[in-house]
Amino acid sequence: MxxxxxxxxxxxxxxxxxxxxxxxxxxxxxxxxxxxxxxxxxxxxxxxxxxxxxxxxxxxxxxxxxxxxxxxxxxxxxxxxxxxxxxxxxxxxxxxxxxxxxxxxxxxxxxxxxxxxxxxxxxxxxxxxxxxYAIDGKTPISNITYAELQRQIQELTVQLRHKDALLQNAMQDISKMKQVTRTIVEAADSLDTSMNACVASVPVRYDSEYFNSYSHFGIHHEMLNDKIRTESYRDAILKNVNIFSGKTVLDVGCGTGILSMFAAKAEARMVYGIDQSDVIYKAMEIVRENKLHEKVQLIKGRLENTELPEEKVDIIISEWMGYFLLFEGMLDSFIYARDRHLKPNGEILPNRCNISVVGCSDLARYDTYITFWDNVYGFNMQCMKSEVLTEANVETVAIETIITEPCILTEVDLKTCDTNTPNFSAKFKLKVKKSGKLTALAGYFDIFFDLENPVSFSTGPHVTRTHWQQTVFYLKNIIDVTEGNIIEGTLTCNRMLKNVRGLHVSITIGEDKYQYRLD
Known part of the structure; x- marks a missing residue:
């Protein structure tokens, strides 16, 4: 099939x-x-x-x-x-x-x-x-006259035209309803999410689109081909074999099973990998092909709705990070696993992370992405700018376009954080290193494995590119800056109410306030 x-x-x-x-x-x-x-x-x-x-x-x-x-x-x-x-x-x-x-x-x-x-x-x-009554799919029409066929065609043509007119009116009404609904929802998303909704509160049937996205093998090729990501996890596990030897391990969102197999190679007694995506079936084949099926047991299901073979494990590993660290909401599943399945004093990998922001000056990219709409093959499409400017863009920022020092917005201790972590507000101060025009802010994150042999990696523009790249927030109003200046502002991040895996980000610089979404 x-x-x-x-x-x-x-x-x-x-x-x-x-x-x-x-x-x-x-x-x-x-x-x-x-x-x-x-x-x-x-x-x-x-x-x-x-x-x-x-x-x-x-x-x-x-x-x-x-x-x-x-x-x-x-x-x-x-x-x-x-x-x-x-x-x-x-x-x-x-x-x-x-x-x-x-x-x-x-x-x-x-x-x-x-x-x-x-x-x-x-x-x-x-x-x-x-x-x-059919001969190879062809129905005889000997009892139907040509004139009758013409009459039927004319009647159907009139009906079709009438239905087309009704459909056009319906489409116009739907378009208006969509605009009104979007305005209401976006206004709600900018409010405080004190209700602390999380992934566990979403029925599995409504979450299928997210998991189906991981059924496509291209995304797994991209992640495995990301050496910074994959080799960091490999080194954190295989350079700390003494932590894994004889222990039980849970791999949350195991995908193709690469982390589960690293843990098995690190002499874990048993590794349980869980994933709701259909890629789990291929992961099962991969584990068998590598003769690790006696030490690695893979389970299809969403963690929040699945009973594990062992209720408590010694170690939890997971590559849960999304764009801007918190997009996708998989941190919730990691926290769920930690709170319900980790033994007292158990290990979690990674155990610490942070989110940073830095200022960029890239007029060429700004013209390509934003100013482009001023004249599109001779037509004015400036109305598109408001839409484009509210979408946080995932791209690789060239190091030569960075004109400020970075600033850490928030730090996350994965041993104690809760599902309210995506909702935070932080003030930032960016010291200008090079005079120019500030066109955007770029967000990225760092990951830490604080073990006997520590490992860490960054997704920032100053290091080798990862598949996460950077999350770029373009400014509607470009700012002239001079070396030595301090750019002060506030960045607020909240879960979207309509999609708990999505994020709403607002950035205030001076009198200007910008709204962005990741969904």
């Missing part, structure tokens, strides 16, 4: 896939020239309808009878197709069996994509069976 996840399967079953922007390809499955191969022989057909008729007459395999016999649903159909393709049973074995031979979730695992999996199984038996 390719990389189909459980959400996609649910959409197939419910029919909601039709609303997807790619739905045209699904709707046309029965009328394209793609060949459908018989489930039991090499015969091929233009449509599934004809293939089903062939299975019924040539192999005595009647899908409608099986649907009734086993009370099959869409999931059962998918599992049956994968079972047939994998096991290649005789059709008689399936027809005569008293139980569904495919009743095992292993047959929901991704396999090879094919047209059978696109078949709208829920419609089977709800209308006259296509094979009984």
């Amino acid at each position: 390719g990389d189909i996840d459980s959400q996609t399967i649910t959409e197939i079953c419910s029919g909601s896939i039709e609303d997807n922007e790619d739905s045209d390809g699904w709707d046309e499955m029965e009328v394209t020239g793609e060949q459908t191969t018989c489930l039991f022989c090499s015969s091929q057909f233009h449509t599934i309808a004809v293939a089903l008729d062939h299975c019924r007459t040539e192999h005595n395999f009647d899908l409608l009878e099986l649907k009734t016999k086993y009370n099959m649903d869409c999931y059962s159909f998918i599992k049956m197709i994968n079972y047939i393709r994998k096991v290649r049973p005789d059709p008689k074995t399936i027809v005569e069996s008293q139980t569904a031979l495919w009743d095992n979730d292993e047959y929901l695992k991704p396999g090879e994509m094919e047209s059978w999996l696109m078949y709208d199984f829920d419609d089977l038996g709800s209308a006259p069976s296509t094979p009984h």
